[in-house]
Amino acid sequence: MGEERKIPYKIYLEEKEMPDSWYNVRADMKNKPAPLLNPGTLKPMTVEELSGVFCTELCKQELDDTTAYFEIPEEIREFYKMYRPSPLVRAYCLEKKLQTPAKIYYKFEGNNTSGSHKLNSAIAQAYYAKKQGLKGVTTETGAGQWGTALSMACAYLGLDCQVFMVKCSYEQKPFRREVMRTYGANVTPSPSEKTAVGRKMLEEFPGTTGSLGCAISEAVEAATTQEGYRYVLGSVLNQVLLHQSVIGLETKAAMDKYGIKPDVIIGCAGGGSNLGGLISPFMGQKLRGEADYRFIAVEPASCPSFTRGKFAYDFCDTGKICPLAKMYTLGSGFIPSANHAGGLRYHGMSSVLSQLYHDGYMEAVSVEQTSVFQAAQEFARVEGILPAPESAHAIRAAMDEALKCKETGEEKTILFGLTGTGYFDMVAYERFNNGEMSDSIPTDADLEKGFAGIPKFPGNEF
Amino acid sequence: MGEERKIPYKIYLEEKEMPDSWYNVRADMKNKPAPLLNPGTLKPMTVEELSGVFCTELCKQELDDTTAYFEIPEEIREFYKMYRPSPLVRAYCLEKKLQTPAKIYYKFEGNNTSGSHKLNSAIAQAYYAKKQGLKGVTTETGAGQWGTALSMACAYLGLDCQVFMVKCSYEQKPFRREVMRTYGANVTPSPSEKTAVGRKMLEEFPGTTGSLGCAISEAVEAATTQEGYRYVLGSVLNQVLLHQSVIGLETKAAMDKYGIKPDVIIGCAGGGSNLGGLISPFMGQKLRGEADYRFIAVEPASCPSFTRGKFAYDFCDTGKICPLAKMYTLGSGFIPSANHAGGLRYHGMSSVLSQLYHDGYMEAVSVEQTSVFQAAQEFARVEGILPAPESAHAIRAAMDEALKCKETGEEKTILFGLTGTGYFDMVAYERFNNGEMSDSIPTDADLEKGFAGIPKFPGNEF
Numbered sequence: 001m002g003e004e005r006k007i008p009y010k011i012y013l014e015e016k017e018m019p020d021s022w023y024n025v026r027a028d029m030k031n032k033p034a035p036l037l038n039p040g041t042l043k044p045m046t047v048e049e050l051s052g053v054f055c056t057e058l059c060k061q062e063l064d065d066t067t068a069y070f071e072i073p074e075e076i077r078e079f080y081k082m083y084r085p086s087p088l089v090r091a092y093c094l095e096k097k098l099q100t101p102a103k104i105y106y107k108f109e110g111n112n113t114s115g116s117h118k119l120n121s122a123i124a125q126a127y128y129a130k131k132q133g134l135k136g137v138t139t140e141t142g143a144g145q146w147g148t149a150l151s152m153a154c155a156y157l158g159l160d161c162q163v164f165m166v167k168c169s170y171e172q173k174p175f176r177r178e179v180m181r182t183y184g185a186n187v188t189p190s191p192s193e194k195t196a197v198g199r200k201m202l203e204e205f206p207g208t209t210g211s212l213g214c215a216i217s218e219a220v221e222a223a224t225t226q227e228g229y230r231y232v233l234g235s236v237l238n239q240v241l242l243h244q245s246v247i248g249l250e251t252k253a254a255m256d257k258y259g260i261k262p263d264v265i266i267g268c269a270g271g272g273s274n275l276g277g278l279i280s281p282f283m284g285q286k287l288r289g290e291a292d293y294r295f296i297a298v299e300p301a302s303c304p305s306f307t308r309g310k311f312a313y314d315f316c317d318t319g320k321i322c323p324l325a326k327m328y329t330l331g332s333g334f335i336p337s338a339n340h341a342g343g344l345r346y347h348g349m350s351s352v353l354s355q356l357y358h359d360g361y362m363e364a365v366s367v368e369q370t371s372v373f374q375a376a377q378e379f380a381r382v383e384g385i386l387p388a389p390e391s392a393h394a395i396r397a398a399m400d401e402a403l404k405c406k407e408t409g410e411e412k413t414i415l416f417g418l419t420g421t422g423y424f425d426m427v428a429y430e431r432f433n434n435g436e437m438s439d440s441i442p443t444d445a446d447l448e449k450g451f452a453g454i455p456k457f458p459g460n461e462f
Numbered sequence: 463m464g465e466e467r468k469i470p471y472k473i474y475l476e477e478k479e480m481p482d483s484w485y486n487v488r489a490d491m492k493n494k495p496a497p498l499l500n501p502g503t504l505k506p507m508t509v510e511e512l513s514g515v516f517c518t519e520l521c522k523q524e525l526d527d528t529t530a531y532f533e534i535p536e537e538i539r540e541f542y543k544m545y546r547p548s549p550l551v552r553a554y555c556l557e558k559k560l561q562t563p564a565k566i567y568y569k570f571e572g573n574n575t576s577g578s579h580k581l582n583s584a585i586a587q588a589y590y591a592k593k594q595g596l597k598g599v600t601t602e603t604g605a606g607q608w609g610t611a612l613s614m615a616c617a618y619l620g621l622d623c624q625v626f627m628v629k630c631s632y633e634q635k636p637f638r639r640e641v642m643r644t645y646g647a648n649v650t651p652s653p654s655e656k657t658a659v660g661r662k663m664l665e666e667f668p669g670t671t672g673s674l675g676c677a678i679s680e681a682v683e684a685a686t687t688q689e690g691y692r693y694v695l696g697s698v699l700n701q702v703l704l705h706q707s708v709i710g711l712e713t714k715a716a717m718d719k720y721g722i723k724p725d726v727i728i729g730c731a732g733g734g735s736n737l738g739g740l741i742s743p744f745m746g747q748k749l750r751g752e753a754d755y756r757f758i759a760v761e762p763a764s765c766p767s768f769t770r771g772k773f774a775y776d777f778c779d780t781g782k783i784c785p786l787a788k789m790y791t792l793g794s795g796f797i798p799s800a801n802h803a804g805g806l807r808y809h810g811m812s813s814v815l816s817q818l819y820h821d822g823y824m825e826a827v828s829v830e831q832t833s834v835f836q837a838a839q840e841f842a843r844v845e846g847i848l849p850a851p852e853s854a855h856a857i858r859a860a861m862d863e864a865l866k867c868k869e870t871g872e873e874k875t876i877l878f879g880l881t882g883t884g885y886f887d888m889v890a891y892e893r894f895n896n897g898e899m900s901d902s903i904p905t906d907a908d909l910e911k912g913f914a915g916i917p918k919f920p921g922n923e924f
Binding site: 113429 | 575885894
């Protein structure tokens, strides 16, 4: 491969090259993301209002759209050293397989027991809870990556961790549940008898297998009714994007070290935590006019918030108890047809990314499930890593870009985020291996039903 | 932590520092491991005899006990770069948790999709099969790590991969099976209708869920009855230890780079592939009188080949079709009581390690299952990594050594091999989390039954 092989297969930063601060892309946005609104008063939420549910320090991070850098506390940096820096991988084998002149890189966040990038924010949120003197935190989990990450962070800091796990996942994903229990988390199938909202749900729908919306409501209730507890969330929020900026900062440092400049940066988008984290420092350059990049958000065709959603204030949860956020949304009542990328089934999207997309700084594409698993399989066979279905959305788009380069002969540099591993998603792979997988694309009528649930008030036209 | 923090959490070698050759510890052994014997003639097996079953180049490696270094072919080195070097981790958090003055390091081999060190030999064996112009390879798998590794290697090289998977694992570990299928392997539950030995077994025992012994027999039959196929094996053999020496060579290079000298080197021992690979270069120094180390093999109390077995020629498989090997053995008919470390349930042990143990160069301990999972859980909570049950045997012994240092105040440097991750072993963790795990230690009478199956002939007294 001659000259090119100067770039190793994997670029690892040294510990001393790891970022000391998180980068807050909001500081460089001319059009700031719209503030969270109190659903009762429709006024912007204050730190005081939020701090009954979230840790105080995290509320400050949530609302701060002017501070560009937040120093990463020493204890979090120490934790990061246990599984970071994550490798930036040159996909030589994939390039060869695709016979593309493109140069493909991916930042691989799956080399930790949570199996994904979620740990980057879990340790930060757990740290601030501990620092505030709390006893524990509550959260919900669907697919289980966030719950696992939070369990690991809490075990490390000696903090109680209460996870409300959607009942069907609790029963169908016993392995994820046991990883959390091994890390000492208290995992409750939701709906449960532990909360008023859970009891009400069980009374009304005795056989229900639960929903993420209900699990969120239970977790928030558990946080606000127990002394010394707060609620934490693994995506969508501004604070989560801030913490996840460590992905992008490491990537940029590694690329700068070898003089690599990406032309296209690609990430899968559910709530936006990984994509927002990966692109942050590059987007900052673009916003400041220092460099230009193409950014592509990839979402499942079955849950197309960016590509077919509305840009409006909407509820973040189906229980409608959380603040309103302005974002690309399919409506909090939208139920995506069954797909195997649990992490990408959210109806809304980070306000930061929504604003950037709205302002034309970012593109979005939607991809169909079968072609996603084809990409996952092809990638696994040549690059060795078995990707999570969520991550495979980014692989699909990156391969499509690389194949375009093959046609045009362009030697573009493509960077994508490989958020995690698929070890706990083998039921999905089995369906694919057996040829039983389908693409479930919502009709316009399906979408209209979801849009009908978006609240209407002056200034929220869409 | 002051001065000590000069050692990073994780030491990664650069690509150019990775080993170019495998090291063959047999070359430095004064007492060579006893040769494999033809079970019919009781004469040493020749390359010619072996090459009907194994690839010719691998037969040569198997029988060569004088060449110290074998150059690693370029194509294998390229593959290694996709997931190697593996990190050498300083277990700062575990040390802190144990409050020990000991310095603990582990070489982590789990950061690849096969989830273990097995890939190191799988790619080598697949490479030589490809080079010989074969169409494919056959093998058996129990727990599934070896089958997964071989599937990955074959997918990379475009070689057909036929895996006979013990039927109960095939049914109870569908996720492992699907990983193999995702890599394109043909996975057959054993016993099967595909082979004469399988058909005979099904006729005699219609409801059988299979055994490793039967799966080996089927795989060997499939290899020898199909044009262009050979059989490959993931442990026990000399060639496997040779390939796995990459673990020890990387470890030693990383330690030398930082001026670290281990006092004790610990690894779990099933067939011996990981332990043999880890200790090889260090053992070489000891054999040549250049340095001294303590080596500890850790085995499950339920399958104690070293600590309670006999040193004798025995069958390698329960089907008694493979050559006889001289080793510490519990008898090929010994059935270990159910335990969750499938990779450590083998009745015998590498001939190389057996000879070294016999000659006093290495110690061995056996540990009980419950204490192994206690160690696994404690390790997972502070070090983040969820270990495979097999690997957790080494963790248990390393923690015990570190706790001894706490009592004596000695600042020993302890190195152990962390062979893999436990993502596909959550049934075992669930049992532990629920307090339902037990230790199953064979009685002397149980062992006598196994010993009765060891063949008796002149020179094979025990």
